[in-house]
Amino acid sequence: MxxxxxxxxxxxxxxxxxxxxxxxxxxxxxxxxxxxxxxxxxxxxxxxxxxxxxxxxxxxxxxxxxxxxxxxxxxxxxxxxxxxxxxxxxxxxxxxxxxxxxxxxxxxxxxxxxxxxxxxxxxxxxxSLFGEVALGPFRLDDRRREIVFMDRVLELSPTEYDLLKYLVINHGIVLSKSKILDAVWGYDFGGEENIVEVYVRSLREKLNDKEHRLIRTLRGAGYRVDLP
Structure with missing residues (x-):
């Protein structure tokens, strides 16, 4: 593009x-x-x-x-x-x-x-270079910290917003758990990597992504968002 x-x-x-x-x-x-x-x-x-x-x-x-x-x-x-x-x-x-x-x-x-x-x-x-960013079925408005999916505003916690934004913006790229932790939680985060799984599970529920077609799991590698 x-x-x-x-x-x-x-x-x-x-x-x-x-x-x-x-x-x-x-x-x-x-x-x-x-x-x-x-x-x-x-x-x-x-x-x-x-x-x-x-x-x-x-x-x-x-x-x-x-x-x-x-x-x-x-x-x-x-x-x-x-x-x-x-x-x-x-x-x-x-x-x-x-x-x-x-x-x-x-x-x-x-x-x-x-x-x-x-x-x-x-x-x-x-x-500000882009205003509202439209990526597939997603619209991201960073000024309002709002993500719209399929014309529906998602109810997201601050961390869910940051995680989904990071996954969507990096669509098509395989993101390891450690890379996600660095980007969303910070490199000095002292918790377990499994917290990523917990938040991904929550996002899938809110996106009705039961078959994991939007947020894909690549075993041993991490996650990748595939936009239709």
């Missing part, structure tokens, strides 16, 4: 062919793009370019991606940061989240998945 909202994306990677590939694809999607080969250039450029989303490689020369993320978030708290890492290690994920990262992708990744993550971050953190 083409983007016509002038959303700005800053790409940070020291590999020119990756920057070129991502820039070409995102420009084709209608985004305004700036690129940086290292962290210091990215931080300086962010002040002028004011990106909505930063796609940031962890392994960049000089100042690494973690320190770059910290400085970018200090410069603009609303700026969404998606970190790219070659290692899917829990320590890297937690470290990035503690420094303000909003999402992460493990290399190698598909362009379509990165595009989906960018769109999700924009809808989640910059709803």
């Amino acid at each position: 083409k983007n016509d909202k002038n959303a700005r994306i800053l790409l940070v990677d020291d590999e020119p062919h990756i920057l070129q590939f991502l820039e070409m694809g995102l420009v084709e999607e209608g985004y305004r793009i700036a690129t940086a080969p290292d962290g210091m250039t990215a931080v300086n450029l962010a002040g002028e370019f004011q990106p909505h989303v930063v796609v940031l490689d962890v392994m960049i020369p000089g100042m690494d991606g973690f320190e770059t993320c910290r400085l970018l978030k200090k410069k603009g708290a609303d700026m969404a940061v998606i970190m790219l890492t070659a290692r899917d290690e829990v320590e890297d994920r937690v470290k990035g989240l503690k420094l303000g990262a909003d999402d992460y992708l493990v290399k190698p990744f598909s362009f379509d998945e990165l595009l989906a993550r960018i769109e999700a971050r924009l809808r989640n953190q910059f709803p």
Whole structure:
């Protein structure tokens, strides 16, 4: 889906062919793009370019991606940061989240998945770019914290709202329980992962999703929302 909202994306990677590939694809999607080969250039450029989303490689020369993320978030708290890492290690994920990262992708990744993550971050953190977001049978209004399903306003608790919004905005993406906990409950949540199952069960009841066609369970992987 083409983007016509002038959303700005800053790409940070020291590999020119990756920057070129991502820039070409995102420009084709209608985004305004700036690129940086290292962290210091990215931080300086962010002040002028004011990106909505930063796609940031962890392994960049000089100042690494973690320190770059910290400085970018200090410069603009609303700026969404998606970190790219070659290692899917829990320590890297937690470290990035503690420094303000909003999402992460493990290399190698598909362009379509990165595009989906960018769109999700924009809808989640910059709803004013879109107003009310319509996704399949859902309409999300973040200003009113209201979700309409099949023309029916859902009666949701604050946590149910946050969880359903996260699942719907990331439709088509498999989300593990740990990733959901980080996004909805926070990386410092000290409870059990099973709380996700409890809330998913409640959402399925409110959506009349008895056959789990909307919120699918992928055994050993997590959950995925499939929109009709």
